[in-house]
Amino acid sequence: MCHLPNLLYRPSYPSHGVQMSDKNIRTSRSLAPTDADSEVVVQGWAQDIRNLGGISFLQLRDRYGIIQITAPKKKTDPQVMDAITSLSRESVVRVTGTAKASDQAKGGVEVLPTHFEVISAAATPLPMGVIDKVNVEADTRYDHRFMDLRKPETRAIFEIKSTVLSLIDEYLVNNGFTEVFTPKLVASGAEGGATLFELRYFDQNAYLAQSPQLYKQMLMSTGLDKVFEIGPAFRAEPSDTTRHVSEFISFDGEMAFIESQRDVQVMIEGCMQSVIGGVIERCKGQLELLGVDVALPKAPYPTLTYESAVEMVNAEGMNIPLGEDLGTEGERLLGNIMARQGSEMYWIVEYPDEAKPFYIMEKEGTPYSYSFDLDYKGQEISSGGQREHRYDNLVSRMEKKGLDPASFNFYLEAFKFGMPAHGGWGLGVERLIQKMLDLPNIREAILFPRDRIRLVP
RNA sequence: GCCCUGGUAGUGUAGCGGCCUAUCAUGAGGCCCUGUCGAGGCUUCGACUCGGGUUCAAAUCCCGACCAGGGCGCCA
Numbered sequence: 001m002c003h004l005p006n007l008l009y010r011p012s013y014p015s016h017g018v019q020m021s022d023k024n025i026r027t028s029r030s031l032a033p034t035d036a037d038s039e040v041v042v043q044g045w046a047q048d049i050r051n052l053g054g055i056s057f058l059q060l061r062d063r064y065g066i067i068q069i070t071a072p073k074k075k076t077d078p079q080v081m082d083a084i085t086s087l088s089r090e091s092v093v094r095v096t097g098t099a100k101a102s103d104q105a106k107g108g109v110e111v112l113p114t115h116f117e118v119i120s121a122a123a124t125p126l127p128m129g130v131i132d133k134v135n136v137e138a139d140t141r142y143d144h145r146f147m148d149l150r151k152p153e154t155r156a157i158f159e160i161k162s163t164v165l166s167l168i169d170e171y172l173v174n175n176g177f178t179e180v181f182t183p184k185l186v187a188s189g190a191e192g193g194a195t196l197f198e199l200r201y202f203d204q205n206a207y208l209a210q211s212p213q214l215y216k217q218m219l220m221s222t223g224l225d226k227v228f229e230i231g232p233a234f235r236a237e238p239s240d241t242t243r244h245v246s247e248f249i250s251f252d253g254e255m256a257f258i259e260s261q262r263d264v265q266v267m268i269e270g271c272m273q274s275v276i277g278g279v280i281e282r283c284k285g286q287l288e289l290l291g292v293d294v295a296l297p298k299a300p301y302p303t304l305t306y307e308s309a310v311e312m313v314n315a316e317g318m319n320i321p322l323g324e325d326l327g328t329e330g331e332r333l334l335g336n337i338m339a340r341q342g343s344e345m346y347w348i349v350e351y352p353d354e355a356k357p358f359y360i361m362e363k364e365g366t367p368y369s370y371s372f373d374l375d376y377k378g379q380e381i382s383s384g385g386q387r388e389h390r391y392d393n394l395v396s397r398m399e400k401k402g403l404d405p406a407s408f409n410f411y412l413e414a415f416k417f418g419m420p421a422h423g424g425w426g427l428g429v430e431r432l433i434q435k436m437l438d439l440p441n442i443r444e445a446i447l448f449p450r451d452r453i454r455l456v457p
Numbered sequence: 458g459c460c461c462u463g464g465u466a467g468u469g470u471a472g473c474g475g476c477c478u479a480u481c482a483u484g485a486g487g488c489c490c491u492g493u494c495g496a497g498g499c500u501u502c503g504a505c506u507c508g509g510g511u512u513c514a515a516a517u518c519c520c521g522a523c524c525a526g527g528g529c530g531c532c533a
Contacts, residue, residue: 052493054491054492125467126468235532328529
């Protein structure tokens with residue numbers, strides 16, 4: 001799969017791309033004082049209309065910003081004047097007019113209209129204001145997300161998300177990975193733990209995949225060696241938090257012929273540095289709009305064992321028994337401790353194998369496993385480890401976890417006829433974005449979030 | 458799923474037994490204004506989530522449903 005370079009925010013490329021008509025179509029970015037006295041066509045949403053009687057102003061918003069349409073009554077066709085002053089906010093219009101340099105207009109240029117076309121009049125009142133001076137609750141914003149996305153700062157998150165995905169792609173392809181797609185409709189995915197969404201599949205029952213785990217592992221027996229996938233994952237967990245949703249984008253990778261899980265960690269770490277560094281470099285405008293100062297995490301990321309992580313939080317007043325999960329509070333406290341030491345990203349390795357799925361390799365002679373979590377500012381964004389590639393051990397681990405190996409034949413078969421040592425990871429893309437941009441809720445990083453109760457829009 | 462808090466005009470809120478014919482802001486409609494950009498001035502419009510109950514009287518108290526926010530839990 002080929003990926004075009006990110007054209008946004010590289011002013012050396014023409015911003016309007018392919019010219020689709022012979023009209024002099026301009027955007028808020030391409031219109032400049034040097035256009036003065038020439039006829040231009042601009043189009044967008046009517047953000048604000050100011051009728052002062054003898055002169056009217058229309059703020060026209062497009063993808064890149066605002067263009068001011070200025071209509072002095074004496075110099076403007078009465079029909080055009082009327083159309084402007086009677087326009088409802090958020091209507092889509094196309095304006096033809098004369099560009100005029102002006103110190104009083106932002107950007108130093110405004111347009112005096114000669115023709116005015118309402119492409120789509122907006123009904124009133126708006127379900128929520130785009131520039132109103134009142135707060136709008138998150139729930140109301142998600143109910144009317146198309147309107148919410150008219151705010152540049154809301155859109156900025158998704159422009160950054162797009163850049164993150166491009167950067168991941170670039171990094172992995174440069175490191176010899178092949179991008180793959182595994183099925184999201186599956187017959188069984190009961191790898192334990194997470195609950196599945198069930199649905200009818202012709203005359204069978206099927207499930208929405210909670211993870212590409214089994215399939216990406218099967219690919220390790222093929223010779224593709226290094227694969228990654230970016231795609232949706234579905235969890236029917238009844239979670240109700242600011243960091244859980246029932247549909248999210250998972251970035252999964254799997255690598256064959258590894259020496260240890262460390263090989264996998266090195267790859268993720270390099271990828272994260274490249275992604276965060278790339279966002280800082282390519283998304284300056286969006287970060288400024290969001291008022292976020294993203295810092296490149298200190299590398300190499302410190303590695304804590306699960307045991308030492310428990311000791312660290314217990315030393316600061318918690319009381320977590322060995323073997324137990326850190327919990328939300330413990331995770332957050334650990335984040336604070338690490339922040340004090342200047343580390344936003346850090347590894348927690350060797351979790352108790354009891355808490356890990358069947359496909360993880362045990363650390364023999366200990367209650368621990370060859371597994372890792374990657375935490376970013378006190379929140380887990382990725383987990384992975386070395387997989388159990390030895391058929392007999394894998395089957396006995398399944399049995400130990402109360403799973404029936406017979407229902408995993410399609411998976412186990414790949415381990416029977418030559419399977420290299422391998423390891424991999426899964427990473428929640430929206431969690432990465434959430435922590436990177438300090439978003440209060442993971443839903444802010446999803447266009448149309450799906451949670452326990454929200455299925456619309 | 459549990460605990461806590463809450464549901465009032467399009468949006469965001471105040472009011473928390475009678476002073477409610479319900480506050481303020483924002484918005485929408487109308488009018489005035491030639492440099493607005495959180496414009497300004499005048500004016501009009503618009504709401505108590507639903508169902509039961511208590512009471513002479515309920516937006517206000519009680520019960521239930523539904524929904525939301527915060528926290529926890531569940532959790533690749």
